[in-house]
Amino acid sequence: MSKAITIAGLAKSYEGKPALRNIGFEVREGSCFGLLGPNGAGKSTTMKILSGLLDPDRGDVRVMGKELRRNAAEIREKIGYVPQSITLYEKLSAYDNLVFFGEMYGVRGGELKRRIADVLGRVGLADRAKDAVSSFSGGMKRRVNIAAALLHRPRVLIMDEPTVGIDPQSRNHIFEMIRSLQKEGVTVLYSTHYMEEVESLCDELAIIDHGEVIASGGLGEVLDRFGSQAVYLELNGPQESQAQGQEQEQEPPAPAGFDRPERKDRGWIVRTNSPLEAIAAWAEACKAKSLPVKQLEIVRPSLETVFLSLTGTTLRDT
Numbered sequence: 001m002s003k004a005i006t007i008a009g010l011a012k013s014y015e016g017k018p019a020l021r022n023i024g025f026e027v028r029e030g031s032c033f034g035l036l037g038p039n040g041a042g043k044s045t046t047m048k049i050l051s052g053l054l055d056p057d058r059g060d061v062r063v064m065g066k067e068l069r070r071n072a073a074e075i076r077e078k079i080g081y082v083p084q085s086i087t088l089y090e091k092l093s094a095y096d097n098l099v100f101f102g103e104m105y106g107v108r109g110g111e112l113k114r115r116i117a118d119v120l121g122r123v124g125l126a127d128r129a130k131d132a133v134s135s136f137s138g139g140m141k142r143r144v145n146i147a148a149a150l151l152h153r154p155r156v157l158i159m160d161e162p163t164v165g166i167d168p169q170s171r172n173h174i175f176e177m178i179r180s181l182q183k184e185g186v187t188v189l190y191s192t193h194y195m196e197e198v199e200s201l202c203d204e205l206a207i208i209d210h211g212e213v214i215a216s217g218g219l220g221e222v223l224d225r226f227g228s229q230a231v232y233l234e235l236n237g238p239q240e241s242q243a244q245g246q247e248q249e250q251e252p253p254a255p256a257g258f259d260r261p262e263r264k265d266r267g268w269i270v271r272t273n274s275p276l277e278a279i280a281a282w283a284e285a286c287k288a289k290s291l292p293v294k295q296l297e298i299v300r301p302s303l304e305t306v307f308l309s310l311t312g313t314t315l316r317d318t
Contacts, residue, residue, distance in 0.1 A: 002028075002029045002065070003026050003027065003028060003029065003062075003065070004027050004028065004029040004030075004031075004063065004064060004155070004156055004187035005026065005027035005033075005050065005061075005062070005063055005156065005187070005189065006026050006027075006060070006061075006062040007023055007024055007025055007026070007046075007050075007059065007060070007061050007062075008024045008059060008060045009022055009023075009024060009058060009059040009060060010022070010023035010024065010046070010049065010056050010058075010059030010060075010061065011023070011056060011057045011058050011059055012042075012045055012049065012054065012056050012057050013057055018211055019042050019045045019211050020042045020045055020046060020049075020056070020059075020211045021210075021211040021212045022059075022212065023042070023046060023059070023208070023211070023212070023213055024213060025206040025213055025216045027187060027189055027204070028187075028203070028204065029064075029185075029187050030182065030185050030186070030187055031182070031187060031188075031202075031203045031204055032178060032182055032187075032188040032190055032201050032202045032203055033187075033188070033189050033190065033202060033203070033204050033205065033206075034190050034191075034192065034197070034198035034201065034202035034204070034205035034206075034219075035047075035189065035190065035191040035192075035205070035206055035208060036191075036192060036193070036195065036198050036205055036206070036207050036208070036303065036315075037193060037207060037208035037209050037315075038193055038209065038315055039193060041193075041208045041209050041210065041211065042208055042210075042211040042212075043160065043161070043191040043193075043208060044084055044160055044161075044191070046191075046208070047081070047083075047158050047160045047189070047191055049061065049068075050063070050068070050079070050158055050189070051076075051079060051081040051158055052068065052072050052075065052076050052079075053081075055069075063075045063078065063079065063156060064078060064155065064156070077152065077154075078154055078155045078156055079154050079155075079156045079157075079158060080149035080150055080152070080154035080156070080157045080158065081149055081158045081160075082145055082146050082149045082157070082158065082159045082160060082162055083145070083160055084160040084161045084164065086138075086141045086142060086145050087145060087148075088133050088141060088144055088145060088148075089133065090132070090133050090134040091132060091133075091134060092132065092133060093129065093130050093131055093132055093133065094120065094125060094128055094129050094130075094131060094133060094136070094144050094147075095116060095120075095129040095130055097133060097144060097148065098116045098119065098120070098144070098147060098148055098151060099112065099116070101148040101151055102115060102116065102148075102151045102152075105151055105152035106152075107151055107152060112151075115151050115153070116129075116147075116151070119147035119148075119150045119151060120147055122147065122150065122177050122180065123143035123144070123146055123147045123173055123174075123177060124143065124173040125140060125143055125144065125147070128140070137166075137167060137170070138165055138166055138167075139165075139166030139167040139169065139170025139171070140170060142162060142163075142166055142170060142174075143170055143173060143174065146159070146162065146174065146177070150181075154186070155185075155186060155187065156186070156187045156188075156189065157181060157186055157187070157188045157189070158189045158191075159178075159188065159189065159190050159191065160191045161191055161192055161193070162174055162190070162192075163192070163194065163197065175200070175201060178190070178201060179201075188201075190202060193315060195302065195303040195304055195307070195315060198219070198303060199219065199302070199303060202219060203218065203219065204216075204217060204218050204219065205217075205219060205222060205303075207222070207303075207306065207307065207310070209307075209310075209311055214310050214311070215306065215310060222303075222306060223300075223301040223302070223303070223306060224301065226306040226309055226310055227301025227302060227303075227305045227306045227309070228271045228272070228273065228301060228305045228309055229271070229272060229273065229275045229298060229299065229300065229301055230269050230270060230271045230272065230275070230298070230299040230305070231255075231269065231270050231272060231275050231278040231279050231282060231296070231297070231298055231299065232264065232267055232268070232269050232295065232296070232297055232298075232299045233252055233261065233267050233268045233269075233270075233282055233286070233293065233295070233296050234265075234266055234267030234268075234293075234294045234295040234296075235252060235267070235286075235291055235292060235293060235294055236292035236293070236294045251268070252268050252282075252285075252286065252291060253282075253285040253286070253288075253289060253291075254270070254285070255270060255278050255281030255282035255284075255285055256281045256284070256285065257277075257281060258270050258272055258278050258281060258282075259271065259272070267294075267295065269299065270282070271305065275298040276298075279296060279297075279298065282296060283296060303315075
């Protein structure tokens with residue numbers, strides 16, 4: 001499959017401080033590609049360069065096979081950019097905002113009306129078209145922002161942290177819209193620091209930290225290569241009382257020959273490359289102490305464990 005985006009050797013500094021260091025990755029046409037990393041990792045800088053809002057210090061950027069700097073005007077017509085900040089006129093209605101943005105893209109008249117109806121339907125706001133944006137929730141405003149980026153029917157949609165601070169209903173609308181666009185052949189580049197979003201939406205990803213790509217490839221490939229398996233244990237009894245603010249009475253024993261368990265959710269977890277042996281050892285340890293086991297299972301590798309293994313910290317701690 002052809003490449004919608006190719007980036008190699010991308011670098012950018014602000015006042016002498018590096019924001020991007022030799023960034024490189026490829027995005028297949030028609031895929032949803034996740035750019036995952038903590039705040040300040042360089043995701044937004046990468047998105048702005050791809051959208052033509054920033055010039056890199058060096059590096060090669062190609063969109064649909066064409067070099068960005070030499071073909072900036074042509075490429076901008078093929079890209080829809082959804083910025084992290086909401087860029088709407090609060091006093092105008094959703095419809096009038098879209099008229100403004102549509103005319104900026106050169107779309108007018110009956111064609112613009114048809115496209116506005118289409119994009120408002122995609123983001124689930126057709127019934128609020130005439131309402132002032134000032135009356136919308138944060139999630140609804142983000143959906144109008146996305147609708148504006150779709151008016152010129154881009155082949156590549158760049159989305160920078162589109163679900164930060166929004167309600168679950170808006171999040172679901174955005175996810176459904178992304179999957180629908182993919183079926184139509186639109187390439188989506190999706191930036192986020194939410195690991196579960198990448199796992200749910202993306203075919204491929206690049207993990208970025210401190211301005212560098214530290215892992216990239218297909219989601220399954222990255223999980224298999226860098227992730228670690230784990231065994232999860234949850235006990236009956238005192239642990240369940242934590243919801244009422246009571247302390248846990250006892251930490252479960254460590255399975256013989258494995259690391260000390262770590263707290264996770266309502267239970268405990270041991271990270272290991274030998275999960276079957278860990279389950280057997282933990283079951284034996286619990287049996288010896290007559291501990292009531294509620295749940296004991298292998299946990300598949302996750303992007304959380306990938307980030308932990310590559311950086312020594314969790315994404316939520318950064």
